[in-house]
Amino acid sequence: GAGVSQSPRYKVAKRGQDVALRCDPISGHVSLFWYQQALGQGPEFLTYFQNEAQLDKSGLPSDRFFAERPEGSVSTLKIQRTQQEDSAVYLCASSSQGLNTEAFFGQGTRLTVV
Amino acid sequence: QQPVQSPQAVILREGEDAVINCSSSKALYSVHWYRQKHGEAPVFLMILLKGGEQKGHEKISASFNEKKQQSSLYLTASQLSYSGTYFCGSGGVNTGFQKLVFGTGTRLLVSP
Secondary structure, eight states: OOSOEEEOSEEEEOTTOOEEEEEEOOTTOOEEEEEEEOTTSOOEEEEEEETTEEEEOTTOOSTTEEEEOTTSSOEEEEESSOOGGGOEEEEEEEEOSSTTOOOEEOOOEEEEEO | OOOEEEOSEEEEETTOOEEEEEEOSSOOSEEEEEEEOTTSOOEEEEEEOSTTOEEEETTEEEEEETTTTEEEEEEOSOOGGGOEEEEEEEEOSSSSSOOOEEOOOEEEEEEO
């Protein structure tokens, strides 16, 4: 596609509910990243994929967070048993292979846990 | 450690200049600048890779002082479209990928 696409744009979940957030990166982009952005803050790194391999998941806040990219394209970020502190915008970004290349961000999914 | 940006917020009239600073307590190997408008995705502005490097695009330029672990973004003759929140991101040298640690952000409002 023309850009990084994320769905849904908005998600309201009841505390304890599981959610799944989808990211469609730019076609051909090897690298895919998930970031979490709290209100008024900068994005914080969650995890990184190179093709289908998850090479870094050091930013995932707890074992309730799980990400996958089984075929090296679309990625899903899953949050189990959501808590209020999970409320944030979840941004996905993709880039072509190589260090220090431009990352293209999606518009994000705004998750609100009530 | 998150890079610290200053100022936190700035209001300009159209045509005025501004400087946004980004300081890190850790060594900076690369600096990435993004602008994010409310409710939108962060948009890439530029990457600076070498100490002392300066880059520019139209009326937005940036410098990178590796020794001081600082980068500055210069906005010249600001336009209304420059309004948004600016983030610097520090990149690691050996991570092999773009694990950016974003700064605290600077809100810029350009008024007519």
